[in-house]
Amino acid sequence: MKTSVIILLGILILTCAGPARGAEELSALMDTGRLEEVANHNPAAAAKVYEAVVNEIDSRRQLAATAIFRLGGCYRQLGRTNDAVACYERIVREYSDQAGLADQSQRQLAVLQGGSKHVETSTANPAASAAPATSGTVIFVGPAMRGRVGIPPGVIKTLSEAVLELPADNYANLKKVEVERYDPVTKVTTTIKVDVYSILFKKQREKDIALKDGDRVKIPERTFIFQ
Numbered sequence: 001m002k003t004s005v006i007i008l009l010g011i012l013i014l015t016c017a018g019p020a021r022g023a024e025e026l027s028a029l030m031d032t033g034r035l036e037e038v039a040n041h042n043p044a045a046a047a048k049v050y051e052a053v054v055n056e057i058d059s060r061r062q063l064a065a066t067a068i069f070r071l072g073g074c075y076r077q078l079g080r081t082n083d084a085v086a087c088y089e090r091i092v093r094e095y096s097d098q099a100g101l102a103d104q105s106q107r108q109l110a111v112l113q114g115g116s117k118h119v120e121t122s123t124a125n126p127a128a129s130a131a132p133a134t135s136g137t138v139i140f141v142g143p144a145m146r147g148r149v150g151i152p153p154g155v156i157k158t159l160s161e162a163v164l165e166l167p168a169d170n171y172a173n174l175k176k177v178e179v180e181r182y183d184p185v186t187k188v189t190t191t192i193k194v195d196v197y198s199i200l201f202k203k204q205r206e207k208d209i210a211l212k213d214g215d216r217v218k219i220p221e222r223t224f225i226f227q
Contacts, residue, residue, distance in 0.1 A: 029053055065095040069105060073164055076112075085112050100203040107161055111152055136213020138162055144172035144219045151211060158208045159217070160199045173222040174200070179209065180216040 033049035036042045072087030088105035096102050135153040140146050140162075149162040159179065174197040182189045196219075198204040 026053055026056065061095060062098055065091055065098040065101045068095070069101050069164070070168070072105070072108065076108075076165070077167070081112055085109065088112070100200070100205055103205070104161055104164065107155075107157070111155055111157075138211045138213075138215045138217060140166060140217045140219065142219065144221045145169045149211075151213060156210050158210055159194055160196055160205075160208050162211055162217070163196055163200075163219075169219075171221045173220045176220055178218040179211070180218065181212060182214060 029049055030053060033046045033053070036049060037046035068087050068091055072084045072091075075081070075084035075087065088108045091098070091105040092102050092109070136151045138149045138151065138157075140149065145163065145166050147166050149157070149165050151157045159177070163174070163177075175195050177194045177196045179192040179194060180189055181192065192209060194209060195204070195207055199208050
């Protein structure tokens with residue numbers, strides 16, 4: 001019973017610890033795990049401790065990779081291309097386990113370096129991979145995240161990539177994005193609804209779509225209800 005209380009307390013401390021104390025708490029929890037494994041001969045208890053450590057490290061890796069990717073986007077907007085390339089290369093090199101961000105970093109490198117480092121993965125969205133790569137412009141008409149995003153010649157740009165190229169908007173509702181696409185042959189405009197939030201933060205990359213010249217993207221603002 002005492003052992004269980006110690007393990008539970010350690011995990012709770014780790015969960016609630018601030019960034020500055022994170023490393024110390026991880027080290028302390030590892031000591032607890034080793035104590036249970038070696039001294040108390042309790043592999044089940046030790047496993048729970050190690051699982052908590054692994055989960056904490058995994059979550060921090062995802063957070064770190066996301067920050068580096070966003071930093072690369074900021075560098076691109078500032079015209080600091082070399083710094084942006086360094087960020088994307090670091091994600092591909094050090095955070096390959098973060099599949100979604102690693103793939104998007106490869107795509108960004110393709111844009112910045114003329115496609116020399118672009119590598120399609122087997123998990124890419126088939127619809128996006130099969131779409132013709134054409135040059136053009138996509139217009140984000142708001143009400144959140146207004147702007148224009150170019151599609152370079154020979155590059156397939158997905159909706160999630162285009163969203164990341166625009167300045168961040170904390171009020172954007174990425175769960176209800178609509179892409180309006182006009183077909184000049186049939187003269188019909190179709191609306192494609194995409195949950196970009198799930199693509200970016202839940203790694204549901206199969207929901208992503210390849211953009212085409214002339215697409216109009218509508219991103220609504222989030223609604224806040226105060227009681």
